[in-house]
Amino acid sequence: MSKFRKSFHIKGRDFIRAGEAAINIQNLLKSMDFDPRLVRRVAICGYESEMNVVMHGGEGSLSLEVDADRLTLEVTDDGPGIEDIDLAMQAGYSTAEDAYREMGFGAGMGLPNMKKNSDRIKIESKRSQGTIVQMIFFLPYGDKAD
Amino acid sequence: MVKDLVDNFGLAVTAGKSGLDRNVTDGYCGDLLSEIMGNAPQGCAWMTVQGHQNIVAVAVLREMAAIIITGGQTPDDETIQKADQEGIPILLWPNSSFNLAGRLFSAGVGNPATQ
Numbered sequence: 001m002s003k004f005r006k007s008f009h010i011k012g013r014d015f016i017r018a019g020e021a022a023i024n025i026q027n028l029l030k031s032m033d034f035d036p037r038l039v040r041r042v043a044i045c046g047y048e049s050e051m052n053v054v055m056h057g058g059e060g061s062l063s064l065e066v067d068a069d070r071l072t073l074e075v076t077d078d079g080p081g082i083e084d085i086d087l088a089m090q091a092g093y094s095t096a097e098d099a100y101r102e103m104g105f106g107a108g109m110g111l112p113n114m115k116k117n118s119d120r121i122k123i124e125s126k127r128s129q130g131t132i133v134q135m136i137f138f139l140p141y142g143d144k145a146d
Numbered sequence: 147m148v149k150d151l152v153d154n155f156g157l158a159v160t161a162g163k164s165g166l167d168r169n170v171t172d173g174y175c176g177d178l179l180s181e182i183m184g185n186a187p188q189g190c191a192w193m194t195v196q197g198h199q200n201i202v203a204v205a206v207l208r209e210m211a212a213i214i215i216t217g218g219q220t221p222d223d224e225t226i227q228k229a230d231q232e233g234i235p236i237l238l239w240p241n242s243s244f245n246l247a248g249r250l251f252s253a254g255v256g257n258p259a260t261q
Contacts, residue, residue, distance in 0.1 A: 019203025023203060
């Protein structure tokens with residue numbers, strides 16, 4: 001039984017609100033007094049996953065679940081889906097539009113950063129159906145476990 | 147403090163005046179947002195040519211002291227609004243990031259040799 005769960009909406013292509021879900025989650029974690037190193041890792045994962053939805057997906061949500069032994073971050077969207085997950089996980093690979101690259105997005109580091117900063121990552125995606133990414137952070141560690 | 151950088155280096159303050167008393171403990175340069183999210187140190191003054199509003203979200207998430215937009219670039223109106231809301235100072239520097247970073251480092255910012 002989860003101790004706590006909160007979900008935040010993400011609107012695709014909305015660069016005005018982009019980043020707000022991740023900031024809300026960071027504020028929640030800070031108010032619960034989690035280790036700052038852990039909060040930083042979750043913030044990075046939250047931001048990168050939120051921006052992926054803003055850039056590529058349709059509508060989505062970013063949720064945080066707090067359990068006794070772990071935090072779980074889950075991002076879902078109803079966007080185009082990831083055609084080749086292994087390719088998408090490669091550092092430097094990006095399908096971002098040129099306009100986004102000019103803004104400094106699309107370096108192809110989002111998914112690698114998410115994998116690097118979480119303890120476990122699971123991606124489920126189907127072309128034209130959407131994507132679910134689940135990231136687990138084990139407690140009470142601050143830095144990455146094992 | 148951010149205010150010291152403004153006074154010592156003649157930086158223009160374009161937003162987030164309420165945050166001028168924030169402590170600056172390091173500096174960082176970069177324009178690729180994922181790279182910044184992965185590496186920028188807490189409490190840094192971030193030098194970048196990016197002026198769109200997402201830089202404020204990055205600065206908040208990385209708990210930065212301030213954003214310094216360099217190279218004569220300027221922030222969008224939405225960026226200024228967001229920075230004011232969040233209390234993150236946005237400063238302007240007319241020359242390159244390299245040029246300012248060198249000056250800050252020589253003056254001791256993020257410089258382990260002087261600490």
